[in-house]
Each structure stands twice: as structure tokens, then as C-alpha cells.
Amino acid sequence: MKYRLKSIMSGLVVLFSFFVAVSFSVTPANAETTYQVATDSTFPPFEFANSHNKYVGIDIDLLHAIAKDQGFKVNIKPTSFNAAVQSVQSGQMDGVIAGMSITKEREATFDFSKAYFMSGVVMAAKPNGKITSLNQLRGKRVAVKTGTSGAQYAQSMHKKYGFRIVTFDESNDMYQDVLTGNSAACFEDSPVMKYAIRQGTKLKIYTKPALSGPYGFAVKKGHNQKLLRMFNNGLADLKANGEYARITKHYLGAKGSSDTTSDRTFIGLLKQNKGALLSGFKQTVWLTIVAIFFATLFGVIVGLLGVVPSKFCNGISTTLIYIFRGLPLLVLALFIYTGIPSLTGQKIPAFLAGIITLMFNEGAYIAAFVKGGINAVDDGQMEAARSLGLPFGKAMRRVILPQGIRIMVPSFINQFIITLKDTSILSIIGIIELTQTGKIIIARNLEGFKVWTIVAIIYLIVITLLTWLSNWVQRRVRL
Amino acid sequence: MNTKIKVKVSNLIKNFGDNKVLKGINMEVHDNEVVVVIGPSGSGKSTFLRNLNRLEAPTSGSIVIDDTDIADPKTDINKIRENIGMVFQHFNLFSNLSVSENIMLAPIELKKATKEEAAKQAKELLAQVGLESKYNATVQSLSGGQQQRVAIARALAMNPDVMLFDEPTSALDPEMVGDVLAVMKQLAKQGMTMIVVTHEMGFAKEVADRVVFVEDGNIQEQGTPDEIFNHPKDPRLQSFLDKVLNV
Numbered sequence: 001m002k003y004r005l006k007s008i009m010s011g012l013v014v015l016f017s018f019f020v021a022v023s024f025s026v027t028p029a030n031a032e033t034t035y036q037v038a039t040d041s042t043f044p045p046f047e048f049a050n051s052h053n054k055y056v057g058i059d060i061d062l063l064h065a066i067a068k069d070q071g072f073k074v075n076i077k078p079t080s081f082n083a084a085v086q087s088v089q090s091g092q093m094d095g096v097i098a099g100m101s102i103t104k105e106r107e108a109t110f111d112f113s114k115a116y117f118m119s120g121v122v123m124a125a126k127p128n129g130k131i132t133s134l135n136q137l138r139g140k141r142v143a144v145k146t147g148t149s150g151a152q153y154a155q156s157m158h159k160k161y162g163f164r165i166v167t168f169d170e171s172n173d174m175y176q177d178v179l180t181g182n183s184a185a186c187f188e189d190s191p192v193m194k195y196a197i198r199q200g201t202k203l204k205i206y207t208k209p210a211l212s213g214p215y216g217f218a219v220k221k222g223h224n225q226k227l228l229r230m231f232n233n234g235l236a237d238l239k240a241n242g243e244y245a246r247i248t249k250h251y252l253g254a255k256g257s258s259d260t261t262s263d264r265t266f267i268g269l270l271k272q273n274k275g276a277l278l279s280g281f282k283q284t285v286w287l288t289i290v291a292i293f294f295a296t297l298f299g300v301i302v303g304l305l306g307v308v309p310s311k312f313c314n315g316i317s318t319t320l321i322y323i324f325r326g327l328p329l330l331v332l333a334l335f336i337y338t339g340i341p342s343l344t345g346q347k348i349p350a351f352l353a354g355i356i357t358l359m360f361n362e363g364a365y366i367a368a369f370v371k372g373g374i375n376a377v378d379d380g381q382m383e384a385a386r387s388l389g390l391p392f393g394k395a396m397r398r399v400i401l402p403q404g405i406r407i408m409v410p411s412f413i414n415q416f417i418i419t420l421k422d423t424s425i426l427s428i429i430g431i432i433e434l435t436q437t438g439k440i441i442i443a444r445n446l447e448g449f450k451v452w453t454i455v456a457i458i459y460l461i462v463i464t465l466l467t468w469l470s471n472w473v474q475r476r477v478r479l
Numbered sequence: 480m481n482t483k484i485k486v487k488v489s490n491l492i493k494n495f496g497d498n499k500v501l502k503g504i505n506m507e508v509h510d511n512e513v514v515v516v517i518g519p520s521g522s523g524k525s526t527f528l529r530n531l532n533r534l535e536a537p538t539s540g541s542i543v544i545d546d547t548d549i550a551d552p553k554t555d556i557n558k559i560r561e562n563i564g565m566v567f568q569h570f571n572l573f574s575n576l577s578v579s580e581n582i583m584l585a586p587i588e589l590k591k592a593t594k595e596e597a598a599k600q601a602k603e604l605l606a607q608v609g610l611e612s613k614y615n616a617t618v619q620s621l622s623g624g625q626q627q628r629v630a631i632a633r634a635l636a637m638n639p640d641v642m643l644f645d646e647p648t649s650a651l652d653p654e655m656v657g658d659v660l661a662v663m664k665q666l667a668k669q670g671m672t673m674i675v676v677t678h679e680m681g682f683a684k685e686v687a688d689r690v691v692f693v694e695d696g697n698i699q700e701q702g703t704p705d706e707i708f709n710h711p712k713d714p715r716l717q718s719f720l721d722k723v724l725n726v
């Protein structure tokens with residue numbers, strides 16, 4: 001056994017050194033002419049994988065044409081928008097072209113090329129015509145994609161028009177949310193929306209492009225200035241020789257977006273995002289409290305079902321624990337939020353879906369240790385109680401549970417802390433809790449490290465408070 | 480000897496899956512009688528006792544206590560158990576409760592007594608087993624011998640008319656055995672009907688009205704202490720006694 005572990009470990013070490021060696025030897029070899037440029041994985045029509053799984057789009061075609069015109073080589077790497085932006089900031093990549101709006105905020109950390117595209121935000125809704133203007137959004141939900149101009153636009157308009165905002169990481173999830181009726185409309189960049197509709201998305205554009213703004217190619221501030229110059233020169237050449245028009249026409253065209261603020265210290269970031277962080281924090285705490293309540297209820301009931309003298313109840317308990325402990329939290333959340341509505345036709349609010357998810361998942365773990373805690377009480381205790389004539393329920397309540405709970409308390413505290421942390425996974429269904437708030441802020445200002453530090457500290461503070469509270473309760477009830 | 484039959488066991492069979500543990504036990508216990516059950520380990524003595532208050536359900540046969548067949552599923556077993564006290568080898572005191580709470584739990588929960596009555600009774604029972612000073616003590620602070628005496632007091636709190644003892648002194652250090660046996664002798668003197676599984680042959684000789692030898696799921700021989708210890712007939716009983724008396 002020991003020997004096998006050792007050989008697996010050494011295998012891993014060899015594999016790892018192989019990767020390190022490959023990545024070190026490949027990069028410098030072509031360094032003089034090949035630039036590494038990051039892009040978004042899905043942002044049609046600017047970048048997306050075509051049916052041959054090859055990356056194409058306005059950004060991709062433009063960059064290749066410019067490279068050819070200027071005589072340099074380029075290697076385009078698709079990843080998520082946030083990761084693309086951060087990889088340039090960290091110096092792993094030379095530039096980013098990803099339908100990226102030129103904003104004052106971003107100019108604090110990036111040098112942008114001349115604008116190569118003008119975009120604008122439009123509102124799209126279901127084509128049945130129930131929602132046709134911003135005025136009809138009062139009291140409704142509007143879907144946006146994290147960090148897009150559409151999200152900024154929604155943020156600036158939601159007070160005036162009285163709608164609520166729900167955010168998604170992927171455009172597709174956002175469209176789906178409108179299509180299922182969870183949201184009344186979405187805000188999207190007009191070329192993106194047009195392209196999606198042409199691709200078969202059953203939505204309709206109802207407004208003129210607003211917040212028109214420029215897209216730019218970006219490099220890390222003060223770095224890769226030669227690449228930036230070549231991009232600008234090439235762009236001018238393409239515009240002059242008609243190649244630019246040909247490429248944009250090939251994918252269709254449209255117009256742009258922006259944002260401000262510039263204090264990039266921790267204090268500055270905290271100040272600018274105070275409101276967002278506070279509401280994200282509140283949402284996380286609220287989710288945690290409600291989830292703990294229902295998960296405990298569910299867990300205790302299912303746990304008790306596992307110890308009552310009935311094979312049928314025991315079977316139910318075991319099955320529930322098996323299913324909900326076995327499912328990844330993420331899958332369970334998506335299943336409940338998007339799967340249940342497509343089965344029942346009834347939409348389900350994200351918060352409710354989140355609570356149900358946590359109730360089942362955390363509840364299953366609670367049920368398991370409730371069952372385990374009770375089973376850990378010596379059988380002789382139950383026999384002695386029953387031999388006195390106490391019925392099962394009374395014996396359970398007066399003798400077994402008090403001893404079992406004492407065994408369970410540390411597991412409960414542990415599970416409460418896990419529940420708090422697991423609320424972050426619910427960002428996937430658009431609940432703007434602390435983690436999602438962090439993602440949104442970063443997508444806008446790109447200060448990943450600082451914002452995640454702030455978010456991490458907030459989590460640690462809440463966990464510390466929760467631990468203190470648990471210990472205090474534990475002392476109070478003399479367990 | 481009183482002729483009223485308190486417990487009547489007829490053709491009691493108990494199987495655990497394929498393991499036939501009790502193979503057809505017949506036994507009568509009269510009011511005020513003390514029956515001591517002896518036999519080698521694994522012969523089914525505990526299983527027999529546990530069938531008498533239905534901690535194990537009999538596979539077949541009947542157990543009639545005071546005219547009620549407890550093997551009948553319609554019988555309210557909780558009511559029957561109130562009248563049958565049981566003392567376990569490992570005491571099984573409720574570790575979440577104090578000494579007095581252990582004794583008072585069942586009378587209060589089953590509405591046999593008010594809190595005040597139960598407390599008064601607990602004091603008397605603790606005095607009876609020589610532990611009046613331990614009224615408020617935790618279970619964990621007691622020695623094994625003290626725990627077993629509290630367990631006897633707990634069982635007596637329901638005023639049972641039969642007491643079952645399953646090797647009550649087997650888990651005790653030798654110096655504590657005497658105190659527990661003394662309490663049991665006193666109980667016998669007061670006329671309690673008792674069925675006692677034990678390896679304490681001295682106790683059997685002195686206190687038992689009848690000694691029953693169980694081996695291999697059957698009663699092989701029974702009789703007065705004099706008959707069993709001084710004139711054993713069954714060769715298995717003879718060899719069992721050779722072993723236990725010549726340690």
C-alpha cells in the first residue's frame with residue numbers, strides 16, 4: 001500500500017515536471033514574433049467557436065487580418081472574460097481582445113488601442129409584445145450578464161424604471177431566464193443580441209442602442225507598446241482597404257458603453273462598492289440563516305426516520321441521504337432552478353431555489369450525523385429505558401436524544417459553517433450574494449486580488465461570528 | 480411454597496436467523512420464588528431473560544405473566560414491562576441523568592407518581608441499597624458496584640412484582656460483588672419474585688428456591704440447590720459444575 005502510494009506520487013511529480021518543462025520551452029521559442037492574446041470563450045459575434053470548433057468572430061478575424069498586415073504572429077487563447085482580462089494584468093498574456101469596452105476605470109490598468117468597434121445596449125424580451133419598452137419593466141426582473149455594459153446600464157436605470165436586476169455569468173443563461181419567464185427582459189450589447197436572434201434565440205429587440213461606447217484591444221498599462229502600435233496601424237490599413245467593412249459585414253454590425261471612478265486602494269474600493277458589498281453580505285447572511293433553519297429541520301426529521309423501528313422509514317431516510325449527499329451542490333442548484341420549471345411550467349424564484357438546494361444538500365449531511373449520533377448512543381440505554389415500560393418516543397426524547405445531541409453538536413457547528421460557505425455556489429443561479437457581488441465588481445473594475453481579499457475577509461468575519469454564536473449557545477444550554 | 484404461578488413459559492423457541500438459540504423452554508415460576516439460572520456462556524441465558532420482557536420477540540411458544548400472554552402482539556408490552564424490573568450486566572444507567580433522576584424518570588414519565596412522590600421514593604430506594612448520600616451524584620462519579628445498586632433501585636421504582644437479573648455482578652470488581660448480592664438477598668427475603676442469571680454459585684446455594692441448568696438452548700436439569708449442587712445427574716451439569724466450582 002505504502003509502496004503504491006509512493007509510486008503514484010512519483011508519477012505525478014514526473015508528469016508535473018513534464019508540463020513545466022513543456023510550457024517553459026515552448027513560450028520563449030517563438031517569443032519574438034508570436035503574441036499571446038486572450039479572448040472570451042463565448043461572445044458572439046466577436047468571438048465564438050464555430051461548428052468546426054474553430055474560433056471565429058469579428059475580434060478574431062480582425063486580429064488575424066491585422067497580424068497579417070503588420071507581419072506578426074498571434075496565438076489567440078479563449079477563456080472566460082474575467083480570466084482573459086486578469087491574465088493580461090498578471091502578464092501571462094500580451095493582450096486581450098474580447099469585445100471589451102474602453103472605460104475610464106479600465107484605463108487605470110490597461111492601455112487601449114483606438115476604438116475598433118462601436119456598440120450599444122438594447123433591451124430584448126419575448127416576441128409576444130407584452131414588454132415593449134423600459135416603462136413596462138416596473139416591478140419586473142431584468143437579466144444581465146456579469147460585467148457587461150448591459151449590466152451597467154441596468155444598474156443606472158433600475159431606480160428610475162423600478163425593476164430588479166438578476167445577473168448571470170453566461171449570455172445563454174441570461175437569455176434562458178427571459179425565455180422561461182423568470183425575467184421580463186434582458187439588456188445586451190446590440191451586435192451580440194442581433195447575432196443571438198439570428199442564431200435562433202426567440203427574443204426580440206425593442207429599444208434603440210443606448211450608452212453607445214467603443215470597444216478596444218488592450219495591453220497591460222505600460223507594456224507591449226509595440227503590439228499596440230501595430231494594432232492601430234493595421235486597423236487603419238484595414239479600414240482603408242475595405243477589409244474591415246468586409247469582416248464586420250460578414251458578422252453584421254452595430255454600436256457601444258462606459259463607467260468611472262479611479263481610487264484603487266482597499267479603502268477606495270470598499271467605499272465605491274460599499275452598497276453592493278453590504279447588500280451581498282446581507283444576502284449571504286440571510287441565505288445562511290434561512291438555509292440552516294430548514295436544513296436542520298429536514299436533517300433532524302430524516303435522521304430520526306433513520307432510527308425509528310420501521311424498515312420503511314429507515315429506507316426513506318437512507319435513500320434521501322444517498323441522493324442529496326451524492327449530488328454536487330452546483331448540479332442540485334441548477335436542477336432545482338432550471339430543471340423543475342421546465343418539468344412543471346412553474347418558475348421558481350432564485351432565492352427559493354437556493355434555499356431548497358441548501359435544505360436538501362446540507363440537510364442530508366445533518367441527517368447523516370443525526371442518525372450517526374443517535375446510533376452512537378449505547379444500545380443498553382434504549383434497552384434499559386424500554387425495560388422500565390417507557391414507550392419508544394419517550395425513551396428517545398428523555399434518554400437517547402440528549403446523549404446523541406451532545407455527540408452531534410460539533411458536527412452541527414461545522415455544518416453551519418459549511419452552509420455559509422456553500423451559499424457562494426448559489427451565485428450560479430443569479431442570487432447576488434457576496435461571491436456574486438465580488439464577481440460583478442471585478443468584472444467592472446478588474447481589481448481581482450483586492451476585491452477577493454475584501455470578500456474573503458468578510459467571509460472570515462461572518463464565520464468567526466457564527467462560531468462564537470454557536471459556542472455561546474452551546475454553553476447556554478449546558479450541552 | 481406459594482402455589483400461584485407468576486410466570487409460565489411454554490415451548491419457547493427463539494432463532495436468530497439460522498442460529499437456534501432457545502429450543503423449546505418450559506418453565507414455571509411461582510409467586511415469591513427465586514429461580515437461579517446457570518449454564519455455560521452462549522447457552523442462551525440472556526436471550527431467555529430478554530424474551531421474558533420482550534426485549535427480544537419469541538420465534539414461537541408462549542410466555543404468560545399474570546394470565547397475560549406477552550408473546551401475543553395485541554398485548555401492550557409497555558404496561559407489562561412496568562411490572563417486570565430488569566437489571567443488566569453493564570448497569571445501563573442513563574448517563575445524561577443524575578442518580579435520583581435515573582430512579583425518578585419512569586415513575587414521572589409514566590404518571591405513576593408526582594415529582595414529590597417520586598423524589599421521596601427515590602430517597603427511600605437509595606437508602607434501601609445503601610446509597611442515600613448519592614442522591615444528587617452523577618452516574619459517572621459512581622463505582623461499578625454503586626451503579627449496579629442504583630440500577631436495582633431504578634428497576635424497583637416502578638414497583639415491579641418480578642425482577643430479572645442478567646449476570647448483575649459479572650462486570651464488577653470482586654470487592655464490590657458482595658454489596659450487590661446483599662441487596663439482592665434482602666429483596667429475596669422481602670418476597671420478591673426473582674429470576675437471576677448468575678455465576679455466583681454461593682448466592683444460588685444460599686438464596687435460590689430452585690436452580691435451573693441451561694445448556695444448548697434447553698433446560699437440561701433443575702431442582703433445589705441441594706439436588707443441583709450435591710447430586711447432579713446430567714453429565715453436562717456435572718462437568719459445568721466441575722469447571723465453575725474449581726476455579
Ligand SMILES: Nc1ncnc2c1ncn2[C@@H]1O[C@H](COP(=O)(O)OP(=O)(O)O)[C@@H](O)[C@H]1O
Pocket residue numbers: 495498500519520521522523524525526527
Ligand atoms: N441480537 C442477537 N442477534 C443474533 N444472535 C444473537 C443475539 N443475541 C444473542 N445471540 C446469539 O445467541 C446465542 C446465545 O447468546 P446469549 O443468550 O447471550 O447467551 P448467554 O447469555 O447464555 O451467554 C449466542 O450464540 C449469541 O451469538
Ligand SMILES: [Mg+2]
Pocket residue numbers: 524525526646
Ligand atoms: Mg449473557
